[in-house]
Amino acid sequence: MAGPGQRPRRGRFLNTVVFRVPRIRCGRAWKPGRHQAHHPGPLRKRGRWEKHHLHGAGPGPAPCGQEGERPAPHWAEPQAATCIPAEAWRCPWPRLCPSLQVGILDVDLCGPSIPRMFGAQGRAVHQCDRGWAPVFLDREQSISLMSVGFLLEKPDEAVVWRGPKKNALIKQFVSDVAWGELDYLVVDTPPGTSDEHMATIEALRPYQPLGALVVTTPQAVSVGDVRRELTFCRKTGVRVMGVVENMSGFTCPHCTECTSVFSRGGGEELARLAGVPFLGSVPLDPELMRSLEEGHDFIREFPGSPTFAALTSIARKILDATPTYLP
Amino acid sequence: MEEVPHDCPGADSAQAGRGTSCQGCPNQRLCASGAGATPDPAIEEIKEKMKTVKHKILVLSGKGGVGKSTFSAHLAHGLAEDENTQIALLDIDICGPSIPKIMGLEGEQVHQSGSGWSPVYVEDNLGVMSVGFLLSSPDDAVIWRGPKKNGMIKQFLRDVDWGEVDYLIVDTPPGTSDEHLSVVQYLAAARIDGAVIITTPQEVSLQDVRKEINFCRKVKLPIIGVVENMSGFICPKCKKESQIFPPTTGGAELMCQDLEVPLLGRVPLDPLIGKNCDKGQSFFIDAPDSPATLAYRSIIQRIQEFCDLRQSEEENLINS
Numbered sequence: 001m002a003g004p005g006q007r008p009r010r011g012r013f014l015n016t017v018v019f020r021v022p023r024i025r026c027g028r029a030w031k032p033g034r035h036q037a038h039h040p041g042p043l044r045k046r047g048r049w050e051k052h053h054l055h056g057a058g059p060g061p062a063p064c065g066q067e068g069e070r071p072a073p074h075w076a077e078p079q080a081a082t083c084i085p086a087e088a089w090r091c092p093w094p095r096l097c098p099s100l101q102v103g104i105l106d107v108d109l110c111g112p113s114i115p116r117m118f119g120a121q122g123r124a125v126h127q128c129d130r131g132w133a134p135v136f137l138d139r140e141q142s143i144s145l146m147s148v149g150f151l152l153e154k155p156d157e158a159v160v161w162r163g164p165k166k167n168a169l170i171k172q173f174v175s176d177v178a179w180g181e182l183d184y185l186v187v188d189t190p191p192g193t194s195d196e197h198m199a200t201i202e203a204l205r206p207y208q209p210l211g212a213l214v215v216t217t218p219q220a221v222s223v224g225d226v227r228r229e230l231t232f233c234r235k236t237g238v239r240v241m242g243v244v245e246n247m248s249g250f251t252c253p254h255c256t257e258c259t260s261v262f263s264r265g266g267g268e269e270l271a272r273l274a275g276v277p278f279l280g281s282v283p284l285d286p287e288l289m290r291s292l293e294e295g296h297d298f299i300r301e302f303p304g305s306p307t308f309a310a311l312t313s314i315a316r317k318i319l320d321a322t323p324t325y326l327p
Numbered sequence: 328m329e330e331v332p333h334d335c336p337g338a339d340s341a342q343a344g345r346g347t348s349c350q351g352c353p354n355q356r357l358c359a360s361g362a363g364a365t366p367d368p369a370i371e372e373i374k375e376k377m378k379t380v381k382h383k384i385l386v387l388s389g390k391g392g393v394g395k396s397t398f399s400a401h402l403a404h405g406l407a408e409d410e411n412t413q414i415a416l417l418d419i420d421i422c423g424p425s426i427p428k429i430m431g432l433e434g435e436q437v438h439q440s441g442s443g444w445s446p447v448y449v450e451d452n453l454g455v456m457s458v459g460f461l462l463s464s465p466d467d468a469v470i471w472r473g474p475k476k477n478g479m480i481k482q483f484l485r486d487v488d489w490g491e492v493d494y495l496i497v498d499t500p501p502g503t504s505d506e507h508l509s510v511v512q513y514l515a516a517a518r519i520d521g522a523v524i525i526t527t528p529q530e531v532s533l534q535d536v537r538k539e540i541n542f543c544r545k546v547k548l549p550i551i552g553v554v555e556n557m558s559g560f561i562c563p564k565c566k567k568e569s570q571i572f573p574p575t576t577g578g579a580e581l582m583c584q585d586l587e588v589p590l591l592g593r594v595p596l597d598p599l600i601g602k603n604c605d606k607g608q609s610f611f612i613d614a615p616d617s618p619a620t621l622a623y624r625s626i627i628q629r630i631q632e633f634c635d636l637r638q639s640e641e642e643n644l645i646n647s
């Protein structure tokens with residue numbers, strides 16, 4: 001056991017028996033394998049050296065490269081009866097604070113993009129005596145992921161579920177995944193204010209989430225929908241940590257003229273009207289898009305990009321504001 | 328239907344009312360008696376109502392933010408340019424109703440007459456219905472679970488007095504969820520012409536479009552084709568083309584070849600599209616010569632050809 005001020009010992013899955021989690025059978029509520037989790041509540045209460053800062057709808061940390069893929073078990077044949085990928089863009093938290101441990105929970109069950117964006121598609125979820133093991137991106141286990149994308153038998157199978165089944169899986173993601181010691185848990189949500197959002201908030205409420213990051217594009221049509229999202233946060237008692245305006249301007253690579261492809265300023269105006277902090281604008285950057293597609297580390301490869309500067313600034317604001325949000 | 332337990336097996340499943348998760352549910356007796364397994368009478372009522380609607384088109388996408396509502400609105404505008412054609416636009420995105428804003432109908436209200444709810448008319452031949460018209464403030468959030476959303480969609484299809492309509496365009500939210508299942512279920516007897524699927528060139532979006540195509544095949548929904556939106560950007564200053572959303576895996580064209588679905592067209596990014604949507608105007612009026620306008624018109628024509636072909640095939644089937 002680590003002493004005060006020391007990080008708990010790594011390698012928490014050493015000396016535990018690990019069973020492969022069977023792949024999901026689409027069209028039916030997924031149930032855990034025959035080996036039940038020992039500790040159903042892995043998000044333990046805060047101790048002196050365990051800090052769990054929970055986020056919703058925020059940016060995700062930068063990936064650290066791909067690891068070898070394990071073969072997928074063929075358990076059963078599947079029966080399938082706003083703001084685009086940007087809501088999961090990377091955040092350079094590990095670069096700013098290399099000792100941080102960040103988990104990313106993808107509750108977009110119909111369109112799980114997180115595995116691809118981190119180059120982790122095809123990875124399997126394993127079960128240990130403390131629950132489901134999240135997918136780790138690096139040896140240091142500083143970034144862990146969980147998504148329904150890891151549980152699908154085939155990547156193109158549609159998850160066609162009604163609300164109650166989605167709620168059940170999200171609850172399992174929170175209570176049955178052995179997240180371990182995390183500094184931040186970032187939850188990527190689909191657009192809207194429906195089952196997934198309500199289920200996530202209900203599941204995370206006992207762990208006192210820090211708040212929600214709301215991402216919009218600058219146009220009035222997008223801002224019009226995000227206003228409802230802010231009302232949703234207010235009604236469900238979730239603090240809004242700030243608004244981020246994404247896809248804010250595009251600089252032509254040929255002539256360096258900056259064009260407001262999706263208008264400009266809507267996010268900042270929304271934050272001002274709603275009385276919430278405006279965290280920053282992120283410009284459109286094809287290199288960021290390409291990195292997300294190919295699962296590369298944008299932060300490492302393009303440190304000179306204006307997008308990198310914008311993302312870093314937003315990450316820094318969140319890190320600096322975290323102590324004020326802690327109860 | 329009252330609040331259901333989180334792991335409800337579904338009213339039409341074999342375990343309805345008998346599973347362990349059903350204990351304590353207020354609807355347990357109803358489900359156990361088999362009432363949930365009988366077909367919804369509303370399906371027949373909707374079939375009757377839809378007899379006056381010639382063609383029904385769903386606009387789907389796997390990912391959010393790809394331009395579905397923009398495309399639906401401009402499809403409606405494009406079809407309504409022919410004054411002899413009656414167009415109806417139905418927005419079933421209950422949580423994020425953007426259609427009122429894009430069509431310039433914010434603040435309008437729905438009126439009720441003896442024959443049902445009256446849609447809001449943009450022009451004489453273009454009527455719109457959305458949950459946005461039923462909300463009292465632009466800040467109101469619709470925080471509903473699946474069953475309540477399904478009820479709203481049922482009302483839209485059953486209680487709105489569309490009248491004689493040539494094209495009913497249904498704008499859906501992203502994904503493959505309650506709304507999609509409900510609209511396909513309720514319109515099953517009324518025959519949907521097909522679905523148009525919108526995507527951007529990136530693989531992250533295409534990944535979800537493949538799921539959407541699989542969904543359409545599972546529920547036997549014909550696919551009219553795929554539209555690749557935000558496909559290239561022409562700089563207004565130097566007129567050179569850039570790819571803001573690079574097609575790292577071949578874009579929609581390669582995906583369509585692999586999955587054997589038609590690619591209806593590619594719409595380039597034009598800042599004027601966003602500006603016109605914000606103002607609630609038709610982009611075709613503001614920029615009639617833009618490459619995006621030409622792309623839209625060609626796609627609309629292909630959709631019309633598909634619908635006409637399906638209609639003539641059905642008529643041949645009936646006559647033979």
